[in-house]
Amino acid sequence: MAPAFLNRLTDSSALSLGVLGVGNIGMVHLKSAVAMPDVEVVAAADAVPENRQRTERAGVPRTYDDYAALLDAEDLDAAVVALPPFLHAEAVERAAEAGVDVFVEKPLARSTEEADELLETARQADISVGVDHTLRYQPDMVGVKEAYDGGSVGHVPFASITRLNDHPLGRPPADEAPPGWPLDPDAAGGGSLVELGVHCFDVLEWLFGDLEIRDAATGKTIETDVEDAATVLMEAPETGTTITLHCGTYQWEQLPEVNTRLRLEGVTGTISNEDHMPENFYAGAAKSALSNVASRLTSDEPAVFGPTFYLQAHYDALADFCEAVREDERPPVDGAVGRRTLELTERAYELAAADADADGVADDEDADPGTPEVTL
Template identity: 80%
Template sequence: MAPPFLDRWSDSSALQLGVLGVGNIGMVHLKSALAMPGVDVVAAADAMPANRDKAASAGATRTYDDYTTLLEQEDLDAAVVALPPFLHADAVECAAEAGVDVFVEKPLARTAAEAEAMIETAREANIALGVDHTLRYQPDMKGVKAEYNDGSVGHVPYASITRLNDHPLGKPPADEAPPAWPMDPDAAGGGSLIELGVHCFDLLEWLFGDLEVQDATMGKTLNIPAEDAATVLLRAPETETTINLHCGTYQWEQLPEVNTRLRLEGVTGTISNKAHMPGNFYAGAAKAALSNVASRFTGGEPDVFGPTFYLQAHYDALEDFCDAIRNDEEPPVGGELGLRTLELAETAYELAAEGDGAELEPPEVMT
């Protein structure tokens, strides 16, 4: 039976949306919504004046220095929560009080307990709660799933996934201090396992069903509070697949262009996301970058999603959420899925704490 909130959306006019937090990923969501048919971005909020200026320049109708004020003063249908993780729970509570559906940037929360409370808040207020887990929206990952589902490689006893990104300190030498919260495990919920691993958990359960965490180790390549490397051994009982997951936020000289590698080792062949990358990935990136530069001189609109396909996945995830609430459906990636990734992460942290605490070296990455 459909939950009560699904009866609220009957107006055929454009969905009125606000963006709470317009830093790096918040601007991605803002630009996605601005390019989306049937969506009006009426307001954006951020504590940083520079971010508010960027949001206004991009097309946000009004800006606020506080997300609570925005939710109190604007008549919204939905809000994107792109704030630091330590503010997610409060933002969802404020949105619930205003009767506003929410699409929350991952991780949904800092802990499983916090996520459970957010899910209950949304349920009591009859609002929709979605989570931005985007790996399942990337075309290469969709290609892997389609090839796996057609059974051409047979049983897959082993799989591996590696996801990498820049550390908050940026390229060496770090000449500017990063924001404080990404370096604080209490504010962010953890280190690289929370930043990157939750995406991998979501993708792997999308492929193989429920996962069991069998072992884990965490490490630091820098003298920092949270781990910047995590390796987790997983098993999918339904498919009898053993999976090795590694994620790292390293202070790279140069980050690999393709930062997620997925391989399924089947009994009759191997499936790799590399084989499903768009054929024009590099040429298309260069063309989009040149087009964006030219648009600054011609007054045209830049390609919101160039120069990489990663931003398109964020667009598709948000569009799916907006379509769901508009069509009186459950969000395709809801709060329970966001909670599940945090449960797996917490189990990994617990197992790692029981180990010897050995530090990890960054993996060699072929580009």
């Protein structure tokens, strides 16, 4: 790794990259980029001093406490926007002013309206927008698509996908207050549908083409301002497939070992992403977990990035974007894809709200039937 890193410092053809926001996912993107042989991470920005210190320990030469200051000061080819969703549009606008292509963490924006404004800003500045929809880069999902496209199970009348993750509050009991924005619908754009559902919508349209949402429901397992569970019923007209989606950000006692399950019920067989998991997945995950626990106990830096199952997908998504920038091509997962997942999310919210309103009316009628009219 060291020789490759030294080569980047003297290679004028290396892509000059800045990272805006180096919290959890931002650090994954940063360490992914540092590991790339043809990318030079020249600077990173974060308002939290501890995050900037981690960035410096990762070998990034310059850090800033404000992403706008970084964009003003640095000569970049591209930037990773790993800020909270309510800052995405503003960050892209500042990057556009600097003529810098952007790789934006999902969701692209908080709404389709905001996404349209963001993309128009990018279009006018002639900058590229990529979106970090990484589910399609996971090897198990690639295996499902290859099997499906190869016709191994014939027509697929039904499919299901479940994606789960831990809640911002962490394991119970919550002993530390999380950042405020994930639990603020105005800041995040929503709850589990925005956090996890957009990934599912992306991979499902990657498989089956355009989706039509038929029904949806959202719920809360704990009292917060955003949903932590959502279920969506869809149809893919192109393939005649009915699909159910469930996503949840739960306050787990124990996290699931595999957080995404995809199953295609074909007329001649079934395709499951579990059939395409690496043989060493569980052993590798356990080894990484033990290594990170040991690092924390010894005050060393946990291995945030490694070419492991989930993190490799983030690496590949960012590498694809960087290659598109280098070749002056459209990113393979671009802003239009990010906007489309928001469009589906908004439709699901609309149907869930309509169903909730209808249920509320029905409950009121049941609770108070009123005085019946009597005709003599």
